Amino acid sequence: MSYSSGEMHKIYVEADSKADHFVLGAIVAACAYLAQSNPYSPLGVNPQTLFLIDLLALSLAAFFSYRRIENAVQVYKFNATFLQARETGDAVAFLGGRDLAEKYAKATILNRHLRNAFIALGFFLYVGAKVWLAYSVAH
Structure with missing residues (x-):
């Protein structure tokens, strides 16, 4: 099977999405699971507060994940503007589309990094809270 570069790019975009x-x-x-199953109590220096912070970290990961999807859609839109302007010879739309596509492409990269960082932070906070809870109950 032999694919053109355009076909391979389309496969990549679909898989990435x-x-x-x-x-x-x-x-x-x-x-949703953590909000329902984690123990909570008044804020303080306790494992339950760490569970709440963990939920906040994962909520931020969801926010940045959604922003990544939104920005990717904008990249596709401005790439289409850029390509259409190249075909029609519209220099203003060509430069504007290219610049905006690059701007949103950089935003998708930043959102991916932030999403992944908050996922990792959420995981470590959850494990830390579980360990802290186990040792605070044991003693």
Whole structure:
């Protein structure tokens, strides 16, 4: 099987989009589960407060995951503007579309990094809260 570069790019874009939607769904499902199953108590220096901070970190991961999807859509839109302007010879739309596509492409990268950082932070906070809870109950 031989694919053109355009076909390979289309396959990549579809797979990337599906992965982003899957990750967002998994984060939201984790938030729903944790909101329902974590023990909570008044704020203070206790494991229950760490569970709340963990939920906040995962909520921020969901926010940045959603922003990544939104920005990716803008990249596709401005890439289309850029390509259409190149075909029609419209220099203003060509430069504007290219610049905006690059701006949103950089935003998608930043959102991916922030999403992944908050996922990792949420995981470590959750494990820390579980360990802290286990040792505070034992003693």
